[in-house]
Amino acid sequence: MARPPTPPPIVIPNCxxxxxxxxxxxxxxxxxxxxxxxxxxxxxxxxxxxxxxAFKANAGISAWLSTHVSTAVSFVGVSVKDMRAxxxxxxxxxxxxxxxxxAGAQVPLQAAIVVTHRTAQSGRAFRGRTYLGGGVxxxxxxxxxxxxxxxxxxxxxxxxxxxxxTSNQIPMVIAQQHLLAGTTHAGAALPDRPAGVVPITGxxxxxxxxxxxxxxxxx
Numbered sequence: 001m002a003r004p005p006t007p008p009p010i011v012i013p014n015c016x017x018x019x020x021x022x023x024x025x026x027x028x029x030x031x032x033x034x035x036x037x038x039x040x041x042x043x044x045x046x047x048x049x050x051x052x053x054a055f056k057a058n059a060g061i062s063a064w065l066s067t068h069v070s071t072a073v074s075f076v077g078v079s080v081k082d083m084r085a086x087x088x089x090x091x092x093x094x095x096x097x098x099x100x101x102x103a104g105a106q107v108p109l110q111a112a113i114v115v116t117h118r119t120a121q122s123g124r125a126f127r128g129r130t131y132l133g134g135g136v137x138x139x140x141x142x143x144x145x146x147x148x149x150x151x152x153x154x155x156x157x158x159x160x161x162x163x164x165x166t167s168n169q170i171p172m173v174i175a176q177q178h179l180l181a182g183t184t185h186a187g188a189a190l191p192d193r194p195a196g197v198v199p200i201t202g203x204x205x206x207x208x209x210x211x212x213x214x215x216x217x218x219x
Contacts, residue, residue: 003182003190009086012195014038015175017081018051018165022134023097024073027109029216031130033161034083035170036197043082045091051164052078052093060160062098064132064153069100070107073134083175105137110216113139113146115158116206119174119198126198128174130158131213144209151205158203173197 016037019030037043055061055078065075076097082088113135117128132154139150146154162172178195 002184003179003193006178006180010083010177010195011086012083012175012177012197015083015173015195015197016043016170017083017175018170019079020055020075020161021077021079022073023076024070024106024109024134027216028076029109029133029213031132033130033165034173034175034197035165035168036173036199037082037084037170039169043080043088043091047168048078048080048091048093049095051080051168052095054164054167055161056095056098058160058164060153060156060158060163064157064160065098066101068102068136068139068150068153069134070102070104070136071100072106073100074098075100100134102136102138107133107135107137107140107210109133110212110214111135112211112213113150113154113205114207114211115154115203117158117172117174117200118202118204120201121198125176125193126174128200131211132157133213133216140210141208146205146208146210148208151208155203155205162200162203172200174200 016035074097077093081090112131112133115130119126141147179193181192182190
């Protein structure tokens with residue numbers, strides 16, 4: 001069988017989890033990113049508020065928010081968790097929410113544009129994705145595709161997140177959970193993969209299709 005993950009709690013050396021939280025009248029969703037955390041000691045509880053303020057002030061993120069996020073959607077906060085040991089607390093920001101500024105009909109909550117995270121290595125284990133939601137119908141080039149302008153702005157928003165994370169000494173990474181040894185579908189052996197982080201080198205739109213995150217619909 002494929003390599004199974006170790007049971008929780010998930011522990012990843014030199015890793016911090018950062019979640020950006022969004023909400024509208026029908027529900028909420030989050031974007032989870034990870035950073036390389038090498039500072040000694042526990043996370044400062046004020047870090048979520050520091051990041052939240054910096055995210056809102058960043059040019060790429062604020063442009064995404066004001067031009068491509070519906071007025072019905074708000075960026076409501078940030079939470080962080082130190083992944084270097086099990087069962088560490090999650091800290092939350094407490095600042096004022098930032099509403100979207102894009103007028104017009106909102107797309108369904110599960111509809112998203114996908115920004116791909118690239119590293120210096122290839123393969124599924126060495127890339128990631130962020131599903132940006134809360135968009136508006138005018139950002140669609142067709143019933144299946146987002147416009148090129150929307151894609152460019154989405155990449156700029158992720159570059160903005162990377163800038164903020166780097167300036168706070170937690171540059172963005174791909175987080176790799178520990179996987180136990182297993183086998184491929186053909187029966188070939190797959191070795192144990194230790195937990196770790198891989199630096200992100202860039203972002204792009206691999207496919208401009210209107211993608212979906214079904215979990216954002218709830219149960």
